Amino acid sequence: MALAYDGAIQNLIDAFSRLPGIGPKGAQRIAFYLLGAPDAEAQGLADAISEVKSKVRFCEICGNVCETSPCPVCQDPRRDRGVICVVEEPKDVMSIERTREFRGLYHVLGGAINPMANVGPADLRIPQLLERLGDGSVTEVILALDPNIEGEATTRYLAQLLGPLGVKVTRLASGLPVGSDLEYADEITLGRALSGRQAA
Amino acid sequence: MALAYDGAIQNLIDAFSRLPGIGPKGAQRIAFYLLGAPDAEAQGLADAISEVKSKVRFCEICGNVCETSPCPVCQDPRRDRGVICVVEEPKDVMSIERTREFRGLYHVLGGAINPMANVGPADLRIPQLLERLGDGSVTEVILALDPNIEGEATTRYLAQLLGPLGVKVTRLASGLPVGSDLEYADEITLGRALSGRQAA
Numbered sequence: 001m002a003l004a005y006d007g008a009i010q011n012l013i014d015a016f017s018r019l020p021g022i023g024p025k026g027a028q029r030i031a032f033y034l035l036g037a038p039d040a041e042a043q044g045l046a047d048a049i050s051e052v053k054s055k056v057r058f059c060e061i062c063g064n065v066c067e068t069s070p071c072p073v074c075q076d077p078r079r080d081r082g083v084i085c086v087v088e089e090p091k092d093v094m095s096i097e098r099t100r101e102f103r104g105l106y107h108v109l110g111g112a113i114n115p116m117a118n119v120g121p122a123d124l125r126i127p128q129l130l131e132r133l134g135d136g137s138v139t140e141v142i143l144a145l146d147p148n149i150e151g152e153a154t155t156r157y158l159a160q161l162l163g164p165l166g167v168k169v170t171r172l173a174s175g176l177p178v179g180s181d182l183e184y185a186d187e188i189t190l191g192r193a194l195s196g197r198q199a200a
Numbered sequence: 201m202a203l204a205y206d207g208a209i210q211n212l213i214d215a216f217s218r219l220p221g222i223g224p225k226g227a228q229r230i231a232f233y234l235l236g237a238p239d240a241e242a243q244g245l246a247d248a249i250s251e252v253k254s255k256v257r258f259c260e261i262c263g264n265v266c267e268t269s270p271c272p273v274c275q276d277p278r279r280d281r282g283v284i285c286v287v288e289e290p291k292d293v294m295s296i297e298r299t300r301e302f303r304g305l306y307h308v309l310g311g312a313i314n315p316m317a318n319v320g321p322a323d324l325r326i327p328q329l330l331e332r333l334g335d336g337s338v339t340e341v342i343l344a345l346d347p348n349i350e351g352e353a354t355t356r357y358l359a360q361l362l363g364p365l366g367v368k369v370t371r372l373a374s375g376l377p378v379g380s381d382l383e384y385a386d387e388i389t390l391g392r393a394l395s396g397r398q399a400a
Contacts, residue, residue: 005294007267008255012248018241020233021226030219031252032291035265039253041218046249048212049234053242055208056235065235067207091232094205 009035061132063108063125065090073106080104084132085142086158088112088151096144104142107132112150113157119150121157129158133167140168147174209235261332263308263325265290273306280304284332285342286358288312288351296344304342307332312350313357319350321357329358333367340368347374 005013009031016027034042058064059071066072073079073093083104087093093106109124132138143158145151155171162169174192176185185193205213209231216227234242258264259271266272273279273293283304287293293306309324332338343358345351355371362369374392376385385393 005265008248008252009265012252015245015248019230019245021229022222026221028291028294029221032265032289033220034249035252035256042249042253045215045219046246048208048215049242049246049249052208052212052231052235053239065205065209089232091228094228 058108062093062106063090063110063128064093064106078103081137082139083142084129084138084140085144086129087144088146088154092144092146102142104140109145109154112145112154114150114153124154126158126161130161130165133162133165138167140170143169143171145171147172258308262293262306263290263310263328264293264306278303281337282339283342284329284338284340285344286329287344288346288354292344292346302342304340309345309354312345312354314350314353324354326358326361330361330365333362333365338367340370343369343371345371347372 012031012034013024013027016022016030017024019027022030034045055067056065057067057069059066059074060069061074062071064071064073068075080103083102084107085096085102085104086107086109087096088109088111090108093108096102096106107125107129109126109129111119111124113119113121113124129141133141141158141162143155145155159169159171173196174189175196176182176189176193182190212231212234213224213227216222216230217224219227222230234245255267256265257267257269259266259274260269261274262271264271264273268275280303283302284307285296285302285304286307286309287296288309288311290308293308296302296306307325307329309326309329311319311324313319313321313324329341333341341358341362343355345355359369359371373396374389375396376382376389376393382390
């Protein structure tokens with residue numbers, strides 16, 4: 001038996017180990033869990049993986065993941081077609097949907113400018129964004145990129161690019177997270193909260 | 201789109217969320233990772249799950265998981281057939297194999313006595329262990345159960361059961377983990393380390 005499991009179990013542990021956030025111990029735990037789980041549950045997981053690869057595509061308009069293209073948001077007549085919220089990844093769409101504060105449309109860039117990872121503006125869905133702004137029906141573009149170096153660089157790049165088009169370009173507010181302690185805020189966040197202070 | 205993803209993605213997130221050690225955020229991260237991964241990698245994971253359920257069985261002798269029964273350890277002529285190491289779960293076999301300190305055979309109980317979870321001696325592979333001891337060829341049984349309440353109860357039960365059979369019954373040493381600090385040892389572990397002290 002040596003120091004690895006028999007073929008199928010070790011294959012499964014290896015396959016799970018490659019997933020983000022799962023280490024070798026976690027992968028082993030999952031493999032033995034599946035081994036003891038009802039066949040239907042294990043097969044359900046296997047089918048869900050196959051299905052997501054065969055069924056899910058990207059919306060031809062906003063670039064979000066969906067099973068129909070255009071996606072349900074782009075098709076929804078109740079959404080405000082005058083506002084586009086630009087995000088990095090499909091999961092960011094869900095984060096903003098969960099706030100229930102936004103009723104406009106989305107545009108998924110597919111990442112952020114990151115010279116270290118060789119991701120430049122040409123690798124993002126920026127031409128598609130410009131095309132959507134072409135007919136003048138969009139009045140505001142909200143840049144909702146991650147508040148890190150790459151997101152910041154992308155925000156600045158897009159603000160410069162979109163500024164001359166006459167569309168209003170806004171970005172998410174930076175400041176203290178709700179429920180946090182002032183004492184534990186880092187100085188950059190606290191500085192942003194100060195410079196962005198509002199009437200109380 | 202409401203507040204959940206489209207069918208196939210949400211199915212996959214839900215399926216991963218049910219696995220041990222994976223929360224909703226981790227499941228979402230994995231789902232999007234698989235969505236972006238090469239088809240072969242995603243399908244490989246799906247196949248590994250199906251395969252483990254169809255191929256893996258339990259060794260008729262020791263109860264360990266394997267693809268052939270008897271398992272490679274039970275079949276290996278180089279293993280010492282006079283010593284059986286009793287463990288709770290198949291993964292414990294791998295933990296002991298990794299020490300490279302043990303060359304005997306194993307016996308997997310399939311759990312430990314746990315009245316709270318309605319697991320009694322009758323739910324464990326104890327009759328199969330007694331049968332293996334029947335022909336007198338086994339001279340030592342090492343009880344290698346988890347050092348917790350359930351493992352302790354099972355160790356005591358087995359020690360009483362096997363004692364009259366004339367076989368030598370031993371248990372793993374309790375004491376300080378190698379590389380740990382005496383300062384941080386709990387009092388029970390430190391007490392065990394003291395009472396089990398050996399000549400230096």
